[in-house]
Amino acid sequence: xxxxxxxxxxxxxxxxxxxxxxxxxxxxxxxxxxxxxxxxxxxxxxxxxxxxxxxxxxxxxxxxxxxxxxxxxxxxxxxxxxxxxxxxxxxxxxxxxxxxxxxxxxxxxxxxxxxxxxxxxxxxxxxxxxxxxxxxxxxxxxxxxxxxxxxxxxxxxxxxxxxxxxxxxxxxxxxxxxxxxxxxxxxxxxxxxxxxxxxxxxxxxxxxxxxxxxxxxxxxxxxxxxxxxxxxxxxxxxxxxxxxxxxxxxxxxxxxxxxxxxxxxxxxxxxxxxxxxxxxxxxxxxxxxxxxxxxxxxxxxxxxxxxxxxxxxxxxxxxxxxxxxxxxxxxxxxxxxxxxxxxxxxxxxxxxxxxxxxxxxxxxxxxxxxxxxxxxx
Numbered sequence: 001x002x003x004x005x006x007x008x009x010x011x012x013x014x015x016x017x018x019x020x021x022x023x024x025x026x027x028x029x030x031x032x033x034x035x036x037x038x039x040x041x042x043x044x045x046x047x048x049x050x051x052x053x054x055x056x057x058x059x060x061x062x063x064x065x066x067x068x069x070x071x072x073x074x075x076x077x078x079x080x081x082x083x084x085x086x087x088x089x090x091x092x093x094x095x096x097x098x099x100x101x102x103x104x105x106x107x108x109x110x111x112x113x114x115x116x117x118x119x120x121x122x123x124x125x126x127x128x129x130x131x132x133x134x135x136x137x138x139x140x141x142x143x144x145x146x147x148x149x150x151x152x153x154x155x156x157x158x159x160x161x162x163x164x165x166x167x168x169x170x171x172x173x174x175x176x177x178x179x180x181x182x183x184x185x186x187x188x189x190x191x192x193x194x195x196x197x198x199x200x201x202x203x204x205x206x207x208x209x210x211x212x213x214x215x216x217x218x219x220x221x222x223x224x225x226x227x228x229x230x231x232x233x234x235x236x237x238x239x240x241x242x243x244x245x246x247x248x249x250x251x252x253x254x255x256x257x258x259x260x261x262x263x264x265x266x267x268x269x270x271x272x273x274x275x276x277x278x279x280x281x282x283x284x285x286x287x288x289x290x291x292x293x294x295x296x297x298x299x300x301x302x303x304x305x306x307x308x309x310x311x312x313x314x315x316x317x318x319x320x321x322x323x324x325x326x327x328x329x330x331x332x333x334x335x336x337x338x339x340x341x342x343x344x345x346x347x348x349x350x351x352x353x354x355x356x357x358x359x360x361x362x363x364x365x366x367x368x369x370x371x372x373x374x375x376x377x
Contacts, residue, residue: 109310175280183373
C-alpha cells in the first residue's frame, strides 16, 4: 500500500489495472501487517504523508522547473557557440567540454524529476517532456531508465532486486553480510581487497561510456521501445550535425568520449554517496519506511549542493516521497527527521566531501571483510 501510494500520482487510473488482480479481502480476524514490519512506524508515516499532502508539498512549482530547463538549454547552446566563435583550439575545446558536461548532468537531474512524475500534475506531460530531455537531450531511453529506477526505489540496496547494486559481485563486493558470504564461498571475480583503489578508474569514468551507453540501446531494442529509439536518434543527428560541422572526426570522438566520462564521474559520485555506505543485504521484507531509511542518507544543504546533486542530497526525503517536487524536500526534511527521532532511527546527514569519502571507506571495509573471510580469518 505505501509503495503504491508513493509511486503513483493518478491513483484512480492505476487502480483500474489492479482490479483484475484482486483475489479477495482479508478476513476480519487476519492480521494486515507482517511480523517483520514496524506497524507503529508505518502508522506514523501515513499520518506524515497526509500532513504533507495537506501542506501542498506534492504540488510542483512549474516556474522552478522551467528555469531549470532554460539553464540546461542555454548551457547546451553555449557549448557549441564557444567552438563556433572562438575556434577549436585547446582552450575553447576544454571550455566547451565543461559547458556540455554541466548541461548533460543537469539534464540527467531534470529527467529524474520527470521520470518520477514530479514536474507536472498530469502524468502525460511528464512522460512527454521526459522523452524530450532523456532521449533528445541526453540520448538514452526514458522507458529504460524508468524500468531500472523503479526497481531501485521499490527495493533499494536489496541484492537481486535493486539493479543499482548489480555490480556485486562481478566488479565489487558490497555490504558486510554479502562480502563475508562471498569470501566464505571462495568466490573471487576481482581483487576485492583493492576495490577502493580501482573504483576510481572503473565505475565513475566508465559507467556511462560503456555499460549505460550500450544497455540503454539493448533494452530499448529488445523491449521494442520504438518511440524512444526514434527520439534517441534525434540526439545523435543533432549532435553530429552541429559539432561535426566544426570538428574533425578525431576531435569529435574526443569530445564525445571525454564528456561522457566526465558526466559519468559526476553522476556516479553523487548517486552512490547516498547508497553504497548504507546497509546492503538481501531483501528482509521490511515495511516501506524502514526499507528506504536503511538504504539512504543525506548530504548537507547549500545552494551549491542542491544544484550540484540535483537535490539528491535529500535522498531520504526523495525515497520516502518519490513523486515530491525536489524544491520541497527541505520543507519536509524536519518532519522526517522528527519521525526518525521518535522511533530511534538514525537520520544520517553529512558534508558533501565526507559523503564522497564514505564511498571509498565502505568499499575498503567490505573488501577487507571479503579478504578475511576468504582466508578464513
